Amino acid sequence: MWDIMKTIREINQKIKDGDAVVVTAAEMTAIVRENGAKQAAEEIDVVTTGTFGAMCSSGAFLNFGHSDPPIKMSRTYLNGVEAYSGLAAVDAYLGATQPNRNPDIGLEYGGSHVIEDLIRGNEIELVAEAYGTDCYPLTEIKTQITLESINEAVMVNPRNCYQNYSSATNSTDETLYTYMGTLLPNMGNVSYSSAGELSPLLNDPYFQTIGTGSRIFLCGAQGYIIGEGTQFATEVERKNGVPVSTAGTLMLKGNMKEMHSDYVRGATMPKYGSTLYVGAGIPIPILNEELAQQTAISDEEITCRIVDYGVPRRSKPIVREANYHELKSGVIELNGEEVPTSPLSSQKKALEIALKLKEWIDKGEFLLTVPVEKLPNKGRTVKPLEIQKPRILVKDLKGETLILAHPTDAISEVARKMVQNSINHLPVVDEGNKLLGIVTSWDVANAVAHGKNKLTDVMTKKVIIAREEEPVDVIARRIDKNKISGLPVIDSDNRVKGMVTAEDISRLIGGD
Amino acid sequence: MKAWLTFSPSIVNKAIISNLVKNYDITFNILRADITPKGGKMLIEISGTQQKQAVEFMEKEGIHLNPINKVVKKDEEKCIDCGACISLCPVEAIKPAEDWTVEVDDLKCIGCSFCTNSCPTRAIRVME
Ligand code: SF4
Numbered sequence: 257m258w259d260i261m262k263t264i265r266e267i268n269q270k271i272k273d274g275d276a277v278v279v280t281a282a283e284m285t286a287i288v289r290e291n292g293a294k295q296a297a298e299e300i301d302v303v304t305t306g307t308f309g310a311m312c313s314s315g316a317f318l319n320f321g322h323s324d325p326p327i328k329m330s331r332t333y334l335n336g337v338e339a340y341s342g343l344a345a346v347d348a349y350l351g352a353t354q355p356n357r358n359p360d361i362g363l364e365y366g367g368s369h370v371i372e373d374l375i376r377g378n379e380i381e382l383v384a385e386a387y388g389t390d391c392y393p394l395t396e397i398k399t400q401i402t403l404e405s406i407n408e409a410v411m412v413n414p415r416n417c418y419q420n421y422s423s424a425t426n427s428t429d430e431t432l433y434t435y436m437g438t439l440l441p442n443m444g445n446v447s448y449s450s451a452g453e454l455s456p457l458l459n460d461p462y463f464q465t466i467g468t469g470s471r472i473f474l475c476g477a478q479g480y481i482i483g484e485g486t487q488f489a490t491e492v493e494r495k496n497g498v499p500v501s502t503a504g505t506l507m508l509k510g511n512m513k514e515m516h517s518d519y520v521r522g523a524t525m526p527k528y529g530s531t532l533y534v535g536a537g538i539p540i541p542i543l544n545e546e547l548a549q550q551t552a553i554s555d556e557e558i559t560c561r562i563v564d565y566g567v568p569r570r571s572k573p574i575v576r577e578a579n580y581h582e583l584k585s586g587v588i589e590l591n592g593e594e595v596p597t598s599p600l601s602s603q604k605k606a607l608e609i610a611l612k613l614k615e616w617i618d619k620g621e622f623l624l625t626v627p628v629e630k631l632p633n634k635g636r637t638v639k640p641l642e643i644q645k646p647r648i649l650v651k652d653l654k655g656e657t658l659i660l661a662h663p664t665d666a667i668s669e670v671a672r673k674m675v676q677n678s679i680n681h682l683p684v685v686d687e688g689n690k691l692l693g694i695v696t697s698w699d700v701a702n703a704v705a706h707g708k709n710k711l712t713d714v715m716t717k718k719v720i721i722a723r724e725e726e727p728v729d730v731i732a733r734r735i736d737k738n739k740i741s742g743l744p745v746i747d748s749d750n751r752v753k754g755m756v757t758a759e760d761i762s763r764l765i766g767g768d
Numbered sequence: 769m770k771a772w773l774t775f776s777p778s779i780v781n782k783a784i785i786s787n788l789v790k791n792y793d794i795t796f797n798i799l800r801a802d803i804t805p806k807g808g809k810m811l812i813e814i815s816g817t818q819q820k821q822a823v824e825f826m827e828k829e830g831i832h833l834n835p836i837n838k839v840v841k842k843d844e845e846k847c848i849d850c851g852a853c854i855s856l857c858p859v860e861a862i863k864p865a866e867d868w869t870v871e872v873d874d875l876k877c878i879g880c881s882f883c884t885n886s887c888p889t890r891a892i893r894v895m896e
């Protein structure tokens with residue numbers, strides 16, 4: 257349909273001659289707006305993109321070299337972070353999210369931090385254990401390595417550069433710590449993670465120029481796309497030609513010895529885990545008018561869903577849709593309130609990367625590649641993982657007779673109910689069985705000690721609840737997190753249906 | 769200066785603040801307030817030439833003053849300008865510049881440490 261106006265070979269010749277016209281994806285938006293796609297396609301040869309975001313599915317293959325006597329490492333630790341060693345004797349794969357084996361350090365220094373330290377040239381302590389064989393007699397080793405001293409350090413990231421990604425907010429009344437950062441209660445903030453119009457896969461949404469073998473910018477080095485990333489999807493809802501949610505992903509490879517710490521960082525999402533900030537940039541050759549049009553996409557034209565992380569399920573409720581122009585403005589309206597936004601991925605570095613890649617091409621240091629194979633652009637969906645064991649919901653728990661208290665009850669009456677039924681919590685409800693609070697045996701004892709006799713003065717009004725439709729595992733985590741021993745079960749009309757206690761849950765989990 | 773004011777129930781209804789502004793010609797900014805019939809706490813920023821007299825007046829009226837000497841500092845080498853901290857700041861002390869460099873305004877900061885606890889690279893710190 258679209259006439260090919262240039263080939264990659266022709267563009268490469270221009271790059272070698274110093275004649276190629278290279279612009280960033282942000283500049284391209286303005287150029288096409290002004291001159292139209294046809295003229296832009298004639299004038300512009302390459303559009304550079306960039307992103308610098310937290311990409312958990314990242315890591316590195318390391319080859320340490322052979323010691324004398326040799327060792328077949330079966331467990332390896334780098335500055336206390338385990339690398340997977342179920343490979344040949346001195347090969348290992350260090351994953352970005354691996355926590356430190358020292359529980360006092362834990363998430364604060366994980367795989368991603370080791371990767372950054374290696375790239376910075378810092379010394380790393382290597383501890384290896386082995387079972388010992390005739391050809392590999394050593395069973396233990398402890399030494400220092402650096403990036404320079406080891407044979408290879410190849411970053412291979414199974415899933416980077418999500419084409420688009422939903423923003424996050426939190427409807428619950430407690431702060432949540434997630435891979436989308438800290439989410440304040442009552443939809444107090446929104447975090448988004450895409451670089452929007454600069455993002456690589458949003459600029460070639462049908463992968464016409466990108467594929468296996470494409471040379472790219474990876475963490476300051478020239479790296480490669482080695483195929484589609486994991487969890488790759490094409491059959492998704494699109495607006496203006498680009499997906500409104502997660503879709504395409506990339507598997508990337510690069511030589512860590514050529515990388516620079518300006519474009520790759522170890523990080524820790526508080527109370528979530530360590531993750532690697534990866535800088536990636538992809539050049540899009542403008543072969544025809546359609547590619548000129550696609551690379552001209554603006555933040556306004558890219559839709560992003562805002563979803564509620566207050567629901568810890570696979571599919572989270574969509575609060576609203578927004579575009580990146582709105583998200584990047586710093587505030588967004590949610591249910592009539594102005595809510596501040598955070599980018600989470602560095603917009604500044606994304607642009608720096610697009611500019612760096614442009615500079616390389618301008619100087620003739622970077623040539624474009626014809627992919628060996630293009631990424632699939634249809635027929636791919638992401639499969640869920642079904643859990644064989646049926647999921648037990650709160651409503652499936654066998655309820656005992658419901659014992660309730662009312663605000664007008666005398667403390668002595670409440671105490672009697674508790675003792676008689678040997679229970680420690682009593683939900684306090686109104687006439688319609690709607691929850692008003694909760695009273696524990698401790699509250700009652702406290703009331704007696706202080707001569708209080710109004711139930712409403714001693715009960716806790718802010719109650720942590722379980723909903724009937726929630727899986728029991730989610731409740732187990734809630735009980736654990738809040739250090740409580742039980743919580744009332746509420747139906748969709750906020751009526752109390754029963755109590756679920758830590759014992760109920762441990763009985764259930766211990767019983768299978 | 770920035771300070772926490774703590775006051776008892778007996779003075780909640782007195783017109784101290786209006787007198788303060790009227791008599792000492794100071795600018796008075798309430799950054800945070802938590803006032804109940806049982807008394808309260810308020811985070812304020814005051815400026816003006818008669819600051820010292822104003823503070824003395826408040827202490828005389830039974831308001832306890834606790835100056836804040838905390839400052840927020842960002843390690844520019846460690847910071848990756850991700851912006852995770854921006855939406856967490858309750859007083860909008862953290863803002864991106866035109867080029868998306870994340871900037872903190874020390875004067876606005878109330879030392880709550882929300883940003884510190886949520887920074888993925890531990891680049892931002894609150895210090896006394
Ligand atoms: S969260 Fe930390 S790294 Fe990110 S912008 Fe703020 S100070 Fe910088």
Ligand code: SF4
Nearest residue numbers: 857877878880881883
């Ligand atoms: S310490 Fe609190 S007030 Fe100060 S910059 Fe950080 S979040 Fe804002």
